[in-house]
Amino acid sequence: MSDFVKKVLGFYKKVPSAPTNPQKPPTFEKFEIEDLYEDNSSTKGSGPAKALDEKVRQAYFWITNTAIISPYYDIEFNEGDAKKFIFGDSKVEVTLPSDQSYSSFVLLPLLNLFARGKCLIVGGPGRGKTATSILMGLIAGYNKTDVQRAIQHGQPQMTISDLLGHPLPADMVKAEKTSDIRIAWRNWLSMTVKIIDEYNRIPTRTQSALLTVLADNYAEIFDQIYECPDAAWYLTANDDAGGGTYKVIEALKDRIDIVVRALHFNTRFIEDLLKRIELNFKPESIIPEEIIFSTEEINTINKEIRKIEISKPLRKRIEFFCRQFEFFEPASTRLEYMTKDVAKLSGLDMKTLFRKEGGKDQVKDLGSQSTNGLSVRKIMTLLMFSKAMAYFRGNKEVDIEDIRQVLPFVLHDTLSPHLESSFFDQPDNESLRIDRIVWLRKLFDLSCDEFASQDLDRDDPVDVFEEEFQKGLDNVSLNDVDKRLLQIEKQLQKWSEEKKLYGYRADDILKLKYLHQRYGNYKRWLQWKK
Amino acid sequence: MEKVTYKPLIEVLKKHNELYNGLYKQCEMTYGPIPSELITKWVVNSIEPIVKNMHERFPESNNIHPVFEILYTRILKLLANKSAISYENEYKKAWAILEKAPHLLTHNPGLPIRALDAALLKIRAYAPKETIRWIMRMTRAVPNLQSTDEFLKAGRIFAWFSGLAHLKENALTDFKSLSQPTKELILSTAGFDGFTIDKLEQTWHNKENYFHETAGGFKGFNGPFRKPPKVTLIDDKIFATDSNNHFAFFVDRFGHSFLPAPKFEVNLSSQALKNAIALFSKKSRTSLPESNISSMVIANQTAVFTLDNSHLLYIFSHPDS
Incomplete structure (x- = not known):
């Protein structure tokens, strides 16, 4: 290799030594049993924590600056007002972010590595979906050959044995019972980064076997169980709308934590491509050691991410957003069963049922924009990835913008838009029928606006009841219980005077019903004790 | 920060x-976070010596895990509700009892540990x-x-000696059953x-009528009453x-205790009150402030009266009753 080539490759391997996003060092002092016996100075305290989140940022910048040409900064953060420009008849707004912003195509798969989630990368052929997944495997410390061999390429003839492993032929002949048959498990099952390429080309039956590994972390053949380690998953698909060879089963889709779009190649960067051809440059061959993470480091980062705090005001905004969608008044005559789930299970046409929701402000009623609600899994994923985003940005606490930026990618495949909603008929909202990312972000913005307009930060009656209840029932007298029960009844009476019932209110009512029941049970116990 | 050094315990951890991390998380979800240094300090200084002593004396019992789990769960709860902070000295000394009783932890270790905590709460x-003395x-x-049985009985008897007069009956039964x-x-x-046993059964140590103590008091001063109380006898x-x-009121030479009771009325005729005062005055040759006395009872070698203008109960020994 000539000196010139070595010099050029040396440039590509360079990792900036300056802090990528200088922050105050976080101080985590939460207890873990390992504190009792391990010398954890390497995993606790401000110094190493800083080093690891800095290392994650270095990895991100190395990928975006050197490995993947993705000049898109679609995850925008701003400090103060950002400059905006408007283009074309459609008045498209382009913002120049005033704070460090990121490319979702690189950042979200990277966060997925540390959050140990399941990331689906969708996009047309040749957009770098598989290359990004391979890079994640390499950053997790595997060598290129191992990662490439471990990729499971979806194809219409793929069998369960192709995916999981084969029973040993000799045992097949000798064995008297199935538990005697040993299995030659596929190596990829033991890896902490798992890549399934074109998962929508896998036959339905094999998808079910994949589901077991993906959801429950074990594989099963002939009564033999293989326990897989916790892993970050990367699945790729050319078309997320079911245009593959096989339709992806719903349960598998539901397990996907985050969906990332592979964007098109910006032709202004063809010069970079040219250089790569001339130098025969393959970024996956020269990953700098400084950005390769050991399993312990990934585990530590995962723990640190979980420790990132979500403040109460933010949590309340998430709660308010999430409780908009499941409520569906035409589904039942009982509040508990007024859900989109009940309506779906009935088999009746949702469009017809939606028409029965008369009289409500369709713009204010965010629930009218979706045909389903949010699962617990999705809410947990949203919280986890918001924390991961905050961690990546070097913060100790999640910021509302972290949630706002992550939310569309988490809910992309989960929250289905109700395209007939009159919300989408509004002049500015028609394009939201097509672009889910922008729609979901707008949905969150609208929810936050409604939250602010109701002044729920300062005046949330459920908060008062909740705080009182959280103090516990020890030594609460019968008189106090009676007073609290009366207060709950008064609040329910007040809400019953509102003309329309919206999703957020339904959950409030059910929460008060729950508290009423808890106090009622305690009261009965007190009376029995007397 | 201090560390656990006993190798068999480290292996178990x-x-x-x-599981242990899960127990902490469960506790944190209910009560909020607990400072890491506090948990470490308690584990190293209080729990490890107990486990170590037990395992060294009875290695065959092989129950480091159950003993540690129980103590660890207890300390998490005590730290979460701040009891182990407010009463740190008491809990430290109380858990040191377990260090001296490894033989009680080999079978059903939860029983003595829970009993110890419950006793501290009651006392x-x-x-x-009297907590430290107990x-x-x-x-x-x-x-x-x-045995654990003897441990529980001794605990109850010492609690009675510490002034928990309501335990007298059970404590005496326990005492009689001991070797x-x-x-x-x-x-x-x-x-x-x-x-x-005869001497223990006596309510008072002297055989004379003698003023012993007052009990009760205004709620604002940590007493049980909001208004001046009255006493009465129900089933002796x-x-x-x-x-x-x-309240049910228990008193003897070791102390007194009030136990919450269901609602009842005090129906004391003025004549009955006069008779009780006269009887007591005659026997004790003590002059009582008759006009002020709102109620009086004489039972179990004890005379108790209350005043119109006091939140206290006045207690005399009255051996003849």
Whole structure:
């Protein structure tokens, strides 16, 4: 290799030594049993924590600056007002972010590595979906050959044995019972980064076997169980709308934590491509050691991410957003069963049922924009990835913008838009029928606006009841219980005077019903004790 | 930060780290975070010596995990509700009892540990000043207590000696059921060498009418009553009430205790009151402030009266009753 080539490759391997996003060092002092016996100075305290989140940022910048040409900064953060420009008849707004912003195509798969989630990368052929997944495997410390061999390429003839492993032929002949048959498990099952390429080309039956590994972390053949380690998953698909060879089963889709779009190649960067051809440059061959993470480091980062705090005001905004969608008044005559789930299970046409929701402000009623609600899994994923985003940005606490930026990618495949909603008929909202990312972000913005307009930060009656209840029932007298029960009844009476019932209110009512029941049970116990 | 150094315990911690971390997380979800240094300090200084001593003395019992799990769960809860912070000294000394009683932890270790915590709660509620003395007595006696049953009985008897008068009946039954050496051990530990069962059964140590103490007090000063109380007898037991708060009242030479009771009325005729005062005055040759006395009872070698203008109960020994 000539000196010139070595010099050029040396440039590509360079990792900036300056802090990528200088922050105050976080101080985590939460207890873990390992504190009792391990010398954890390497995993606790401000110094190493800083080093690891800095290392994650270095990895991100190395990928975006050197490995993947993705000049898109679609995850925008701003400090103060950002400059905006408007283009074309459609008045498209382009913002120049005033704070460090990121490319979702690189950042979200990277966060997925540390959050140990399941990331689906969708996009047309040749957009770098598989290359990004391979890079994640390499950053997790595997060598290129191992990662490439471990990729499971979806194809219409793929069998369960192709995916999981084969029973040993000799045992097949000798064995008297199935538990005697040993299995030659596929190596990829033991890896902490798992890549399934074109998962929508896998036959339905094999998808079910994949589901077991993906959801429950074990594989099963002939009564033999293989326990897989916790892993970050990367699945790729050319078309997320079911245009593959096989339709992806719903349960598998539901397990996907985050969906990332592979964007098109910006032709202004063809010069970079040219250089790569001339130098025969393959970024996956020269990953700098400084950005390769050991399993312990990934585990530590995962723990640190979980420790990132979500403040109460933010949590309340998430709660308010999430409780908009499941409520569906035409589904039942009982509040508990007024859900989109009940309506779906009935088999009746949702469009017809939606028409029965008369009289409500369709713009204010965010629930009218979706045909389903949010699962617990999705809410947990949203919280986890918001924390991961905050961690990546070097913060100790999640910021509302972290949630706002992550939310569309988490809910992309989960929250289905109700395209007939009159919300989408509004002049500015028609394009939201097509672009889910922008729609979901707008949905969150609208929810936050409604939250602010109701002044729920300062005046949330459920908060008062909740705080009182959280103090516990020890030594609460019968008189106090009676007073609290009366207060709950008064609040329910007040809400019953509102003309329309919206999703957020339904959950409030059910929460008060729950508290009423808890106090009622305690009261009965007190009376029995007397 | 201090670390656990006992190797068999470290092995157990490593083996069950998921469970122990889960227990902490469960506690944090209910009560909020607990500072890491506090948990470490308690584990290293209090739990490790107990586990170490038990395992060294009885290695075949192989129950480091259950003992550690119980103590760890207890300390998490005590730290979360701040009891182990407010009463740090008490809990430290009380858990040191377990260090001296490894033989009690080999089978069903949860029983003595839970009993110890429950005893501390009770003694703190009824006779807070006596808590340390109760712990000291238990510490001295425990190496010679042969079984958990003896441990529980000794605890109850010492609690009675500490002033929890309502335990007298059960404590006496327990005492009678103990072996002679254990009886002597308990009496000598408490400084009552030579006491017989008859002597223990007596409510008071003197045979004269004698003013002993006052009990009760205004709620604002940590007493049980909002208004001046009255006393009455129900089934030969003394009860006290201020018409809103009702208690069964137990008193003897070791102390007194109020136990919450269901609502009851005090129906004392002025003539009955006069008779009781006259009887007591005659026997004791004491002049009582008759006009002020709102109620009076005489039972179980004890006379108790209340005043119109006081939140206290006045207690006399009255051996003839």
